[in-house]
Amino acid sequence: MNFKLIDWPTFLGALVILLGVSLPLIIFPEAGAEVINEANVFMTGNFGILYLLLGLASFIFLLFVAFSKNGRIKLGNKEEKKEFNTFSWAAMLFAAGIGSSILYWGMIEWAYYYQGPPFGVEAKSKEAIQWASSYGIFHWGPIAWAIYTLPALPIAYFYYVRKKPVLKISEAVRPILGNLVDGPVGVIIDILFMFGLMGGAGTTLALGTPMIAEGIHDLTGIPVTLGLKAGIMLLCTLIFAISAYSGLRRGIKILSDINIWLTIILMAFVFIFGPTLFISETTFSSLGILADNFFRMATWLEPFRNFGGFTETGFPESWTVFYWAWWVVYAPFVGLFVARISRGRTIREMILGTMIYGTFGCILFFGILGNFGLYLQLSGSFDVIGFMNDNGAPAAIIAILHQLPMADMIVGLFTILAVIFLSTTFDSSSYILAAVVQKRIKGEPLRWNRLFWAFTLCLLPLVLMFIGDLKALQTASIVAGFPLILIMFLLAWSFMKASNYDMQASRDFKSPTIHINRKEIEERSNQSKY
Numbered sequence: 001m002n003f004k005l006i007d008w009p010t011f012l013g014a015l016v017i018l019l020g021v022s023l024p025l026i027i028f029p030e031a032g033a034e035v036i037n038e039a040n041v042f043m044t045g046n047f048g049i050l051y052l053l054l055g056l057a058s059f060i061f062l063l064f065v066a067f068s069k070n071g072r073i074k075l076g077n078k079e080e081k082k083e084f085n086t087f088s089w090a091a092m093l094f095a096a097g098i099g100s101s102i103l104y105w106g107m108i109e110w111a112y113y114y115q116g117p118p119f120g121v122e123a124k125s126k127e128a129i130q131w132a133s134s135y136g137i138f139h140w141g142p143i144a145w146a147i148y149t150l151p152a153l154p155i156a157y158f159y160y161v162r163k164k165p166v167l168k169i170s171e172a173v174r175p176i177l178g179n180l181v182d183g184p185v186g187v188i189i190d191i192l193f194m195f196g197l198m199g200g201a202g203t204t205l206a207l208g209t210p211m212i213a214e215g216i217h218d219l220t221g222i223p224v225t226l227g228l229k230a231g232i233m234l235l236c237t238l239i240f241a242i243s244a245y246s247g248l249r250r251g252i253k254i255l256s257d258i259n260i261w262l263t264i265i266l267m268a269f270v271f272i273f274g275p276t277l278f279i280s281e282t283t284f285s286s287l288g289i290l291a292d293n294f295f296r297m298a299t300w301l302e303p304f305r306n307f308g309g310f311t312e313t314g315f316p317e318s319w320t321v322f323y324w325a326w327w328v329v330y331a332p333f334v335g336l337f338v339a340r341i342s343r344g345r346t347i348r349e350m351i352l353g354t355m356i357y358g359t360f361g362c363i364l365f366f367g368i369l370g371n372f373g374l375y376l377q378l379s380g381s382f383d384v385i386g387f388m389n390d391n392g393a394p395a396a397i398i399a400i401l402h403q404l405p406m407a408d409m410i411v412g413l414f415t416i417l418a419v420i421f422l423s424t425t426f427d428s429s430s431y432i433l434a435a436v437v438q439k440r441i442k443g444e445p446l447r448w449n450r451l452f453w454a455f456t457l458c459l460l461p462l463v464l465m466f467i468g469d470l471k472a473l474q475t476a477s478i479v480a481g482f483p484l485i486l487i488m489f490l491l492a493w494s495f496m497k498a499s500n501y502d503m504q505a506s507r508d509f510k511s512p513t514i515h516i517n518r519k520e521i522e523e524r525s526n527q528s529k530y
Contacts, residue, residue: 005446009187011437014194015456021195039479041317047482048301048321054485055324056298059146061492062351065153069514070499071348075160078515082344084253090357091256092341096428097148097334097358100208100421102140103414106365107397109136110374111385118300118319120311129378134286136370138297139323140362141290145355147327150488151335152350154495156342161502161516165442167340167435169193169332173490175497190436192483196329197429198457205458208422209233210394215415218398219408232419237458239423255424262417263361266410267368273405274368275375282374283367328484335491336432346513347499373400430454 024032044051065071074080084092110132117128118135154172158164164171170186177185212232213224222228239255271279290297301316342350376382382403388396401411433453434445444450502516 005438005440005442006449007190007437007439010190010194013187013191014198014433014437017191017195018198036479043479043482044317044321044325048317050485051321051324051328052299052301052316054328054488055143055147056295058150058488058492059143059298062146062149062153062355065495066348066351069503070496071346071351072512072514073157073161073347073499073503074344074513074515075156075342075347075350076344078517080344084341086353087260088253088257089341089345090353090361091260092253092424092428093334093338093354094358094361095256095259095421095424096337097145097330098140098362098421098425100211100418100425101204102362102365103369103418103421104207104211104393104397105136105140106362106369107373107400108370108384108388108393109139109366110370111377111388111393111396114374114377115385116313116315118297118313118315120313129374130285130289133282133366133371133374134289134293135297135319136366137286137363138290138294139319140366141359142355143298144323144327144362145358147324147331147488148334148358149338149351149354151332151491152338152342152354153335153347154491154498155336156339156350157347157495157499159339160343162498165440167336167432167438167441169336169436169487169491173487173494175494176490189487192487193332194433194436196484197333197433200326200329200333204422204425205233208418210392211397212415212418212422214394214398215411215418218402218411219415233458236419236422236426237455239419239427255420255427259417259420259424262413262420266413266417267364269410270372270404271368274372275379278375279368279371282371283363286367286371287363325482328488331488332484333429333432336435337428340432340435372403376400376403426457427454430457433457 082089113132113135114128115123117123117125117131119131121127121131151169151172154175155167155169158172158174159167168186168190170177170181170189173189174181180186181189209229209232210224213228216222216228216232217224297320300320302312302314338350338354345353373384377384382399384396384400387399391399398411398414401407401414404410430450430453431445433456434449435441437453438445438449503514506514506516
């Protein structure tokens with residue numbers, strides 16, 4: 001084991017803060033959860049506008065960069081080929097950025113909007129149906145993937161263009177903060193990111209584990225207990241530990257490819273044997289509603305809620321602000337991962353590929369799986385909402401699948417897919433956490449380091465699950481992610497400052513694809529001093 005490569009202040013600092021937050025929740029679960037929930041309400045209620053501003057600004061900024069000269073910069077040397085083909089690249093970034101949560105919300109999110117629609121619309125009305133089929137695509141659409149992609153710009157640029165052998169958020173803001181990133185400021189930035197990621201991972205586990213447990217219960221008759229959920233967590237941990245230990249090419253890439261093929265099979269089956277025409281028309285109409293109302297949805301905050309005559313729904317805080325906060329917590333991780341797998345691509349390819357492939361994948365999930373459930377509700381074939389309100393969302397998801405032919409096979413496929421989705425998210429997370437706590441990366445993070453963070457990611461949610469308080473960790477991560485709003489701004493500024501400087505100093509900035517040779521730039525800079 002090479003311990004000299006470890007950045008111990010970041011490594012130990014992340015563990016200390018994680019335990020410092022978790023132990024009070026374990027010892028005083030009710031009081032701790034109450035404090036965290038109040039903090040969450042305060043953050044989303046008073047600073048929701050900052051999250052929405054960040055989302056819209058990220059979307060506009062990335063489109064600007066993609067079609068500017070900065071977007072033509074190649075990540076790597078002039079002769080460098082793409083490290084991964086487009087299919088595997090898209091599969092890995094989608095699996096890392098979405099995980100099993102897309103199976104959960106893609107199936108059932110419409111039901112919440114149907115019962116509690118936005119804009120003061122009457123529940124279960126004809127208008128509520130339209131928003132129910134559209135809002136999920138909005139929340140998991142271009143803005144979500146823009147937030148994810150923004151941190152990838154400076155990280156990929158410094159790693160592949162300026163050849164800095166470090167995958168850290170702090171290193172990506174060096175052009176703005178200078179040598180401050182080598183001290184406590186840099187450590188704090190990296191620790192905040194790590195804590196947010198571990199908390200966000202708790203959210204994914206909180207959604208994925210009960211859904212997988214319901215699938216296993218349906219197939220085997222094993223009752224859904226804490227023991228079963230713990231076993232599922234340990235199984236997923238074992239899978240993603242082996243995958244993370246194996247590395248990008250032999251582990252994460254293979255799992256992600258399997259993931260996408262199983263997804264294609266599931267989607268095709270539901271589309272063909274489900275209400276094909278309804279799914280097609282509703283999805284297409286939803287895209288039109290989204291395009292027509294995009295900026296309204298991206299800026300809606302109920303500013304008149306405290307005045308008479310206005311209906312307060314709480315929808316923006318409960319859904320849009322929460323989702324944007326969740327994406328911000330995960331953004332540095334996904335950005336780090338997207339940056340790592342994008343060698344040989346241009347900045348434009350990385351931006352547009354991530355936003356387009358990510359959004360398209362989410363459209364398929366919400367369009368096919370979600371609209372199948374909506375069809376069952378509207379046609380009277382199965383009362384999804386009544387079943388969900390009585391038995392919970394995970395059970396309702398499995399019940400929806402039972403309305404298909406060969407239901408047992410489909411439930412089995414869905415359950416396996418959920419396990420792999422959960423594993424791919426976590427093996428990517430452990431890979432990046434290991435990278436952040438190393439002073440430099442030689443190809444890939446150290447194997448023992450990857451394995452350590454794989455098990456660390458599971459340990460805390462496992463403990464909190466036994467005390468019934470996974471939601472507290474989820475909420476804590478949202479609160480902890482608040483400082484990341486400023487860091488996101490610094491990341492955007494850092495990329496523009498570094499790339500503009502290098503292009504001005506380079507002789508190749510007018511080419512269709514810009515190849516920046518930092519060695520030549522530094523040599524000319526040194527010669528100009530004498």
